[in-house]
Amino acid sequence: xxxxxxxxxxxxxxxxxxxxxxxxxxxxxxxxxxxxxxxxxxxxxxxxxxxxxxxxxxxxxxxxxxxxxxxxxxxxxxxxxxxxxxxxxxxxxxxxxxxxxxxxxxxxxxxxxxxxxxxxxxxxxxxxxxxxxxxxxxxxxxxxxx
Amino acid sequence: xxxxxxxxxxxxxxxxxxxxxxxxxxxxxxxxxxxxxxxxxxxxxxxxxxxxxxxxxxxxxxxxxxxxxxxxxxxxxxxxxxxxxxxxxxxxxxxxxxxxxxxxxxxxxxxxxxxxxxxxxxxxxxxxxxxxxxxxxxxxxxxxxxxxxxxxxxxxxxxxxxxxxxxxxxxxxxxxxxxxxxxxxxxxxxxxxxxxxxxxxxxxxxxxxxxxxxxxxxxxxxxxxx
Numbered sequence: 001x002x003x004x005x006x007x008x009x010x011x012x013x014x015x016x017x018x019x020x021x022x023x024x025x026x027x028x029x030x031x032x033x034x035x036x037x038x039x040x041x042x043x044x045x046x047x048x049x050x051x052x053x054x055x056x057x058x059x060x061x062x063x064x065x066x067x068x069x070x071x072x073x074x075x076x077x078x079x080x081x082x083x084x085x086x087x088x089x090x091x092x093x094x095x096x097x098x099x100x101x102x103x104x105x106x107x108x109x110x111x112x113x114x115x116x117x118x119x120x121x122x123x124x125x126x127x128x129x130x131x132x133x134x135x136x137x138x139x140x141x142x143x144x145x146x
Numbered sequence: 147x148x149x150x151x152x153x154x155x156x157x158x159x160x161x162x163x164x165x166x167x168x169x170x171x172x173x174x175x176x177x178x179x180x181x182x183x184x185x186x187x188x189x190x191x192x193x194x195x196x197x198x199x200x201x202x203x204x205x206x207x208x209x210x211x212x213x214x215x216x217x218x219x220x221x222x223x224x225x226x227x228x229x230x231x232x233x234x235x236x237x238x239x240x241x242x243x244x245x246x247x248x249x250x251x252x253x254x255x256x257x258x259x260x261x262x263x264x265x266x267x268x269x270x271x272x273x274x275x276x277x278x279x280x281x282x283x284x285x286x287x288x289x290x291x292x293x294x295x296x297x298x299x300x301x302x303x304x305x306x307x308x309x310x311x312x313x314x315x316x317x318x319x320x321x322x323x324x325x326x327x328x329x330x331x332x333x334x335x336x337x338x339x340x341x342x343x344x345x346x347x348x349x350x351x352x353x354x355x356x357x358x359x360x361x362x363x364x365x366x367x368x369x370x371x372x
Contacts (some may be wrong), residue, residue, distance in 0.1 A: 021170065022178075023178060024171065024174070024178060024179075025177070025179075025180055025282070025300040025301055025302075026282070026300070028180055028184065028300065029300050032186055032189055033193045035190055035191065036190070037188065037189060037190075038189060038190065039184055039185060039186030039187060039188075039189035039190075040183050040184060040185070042184045042189060043180045043181055043182055043183060043184035044182050044183070044184075044188055045179060047167040047168075047170075047171055047182065048160075048163055048164045048167045049178075050167075051162075051163035051164070051167045051170070052159065052160055052162075052163030052164075053163075053164040054160050054163070054166075055159045055163045055166070056159060057158065065155050065158075065159065067152060068152055068155035068156050068158075068159055071152065071156050072156055072159050072160070081274075083309055090192060092192050095274065103327070103331075105327070105329065105357075111147075128275045131319065
């Protein structure tokens with residue numbers, strides 16, 4: 001069960017990373033639309049974040065550094081949850097940019113409704129991350145010898 | 147056998163991602179490349195400048211000037227002499243532009259841009275005003291207003307394009323119409339601020355943008371050229 005969850009989670013992250021890697025300016029535009037990141041940091045974030053997402057996804061799929069990959073995936077999901085949650089709370093409708101970095105031209109109400117679903121979906125994914133972490137044992141925050 | 151800690155591996159994954167991003171950006175085409183440090187003055191401002199387009203009868207020879215209420219104020223003030231050696235804003239240059247249009251759409255050196263109605267945009271297009279398309283170059287190629295030049299504000303060569311248009315010696319007080327995808331699209335405003343900062347005083351934003359142009363069944367050009 002845990003391995004299947006891990007692979008499914010990995011696939012989600014790889015699929016989400018590919019369009020962002022393919023078009024960094026479009027993803028930068030998406031980040032800009034969230035109005036949460038200082039202007040000077042937007043481009044760097046748009047360049048690096050998808051590759052980190054991809055690395056985490058591949059780690060989960062291949063089972064390489066799976067615990068660490070799950071931690072990175074969890075951290076990314078937390079960032080996404082905060083970004084969506086803050087904008088929902090202040091009524092600022094944005095395209096999620098999660099799996100598609102081209103603006104879909106939706107209305108404000110459609111976007112807000114979609115953001116609620118994204119929030120629920122990301123909480124679900126975070127639970128899957130927790131499941132992977134639980135199955136891979138407690139963290140080793142210090143170098144240990146065997 | 148020694149095993150790396152979780153923390154070190156988490157950091158390693160992030161560094162791996164950053165390294166891959168750097169390589170990918172190095173190899174990317176102009177359309178895909180990004181400068182590592184962006185310049186987006188309004189990045190933390192919530193809420194687009196929400197000014198209604200001012201309807202202007204296209205049939206009028208000298209339409210009413212755009213309403214000052216539709217003006218977008220600039221986030222930062224422009225330097226007194228934005229580009230050293232600027233001569234293009236001399237009054238003689240303005241006179242070269244059609245006088246009635248110059249009267250209907252006067253320069254507005256106190257603000258980056260003024261939003262105009264679809265009818266005003268059509269009028270200016272018929273009178274051969276310069277149109278700039280702020281959308282991505284790939285979207286521009288799929289369809290754009292005939293004669294409009296591609297100025298994709300999110301692509302890495304935008305500053306070079308702005309510099310080039312400045313160096314063409316275009317009349318900086320003549321109307322320049324910018325459009326993007328309408329709705330909440332802010333690309334036009336971002337481009338307007340870039341043009342304003344190099345000295346263009348009469349940037350007009352066709353707020354409803356290309357979707358409105360298409361809806362009104364005006365002519366459309368395709369491909370990478372105007």
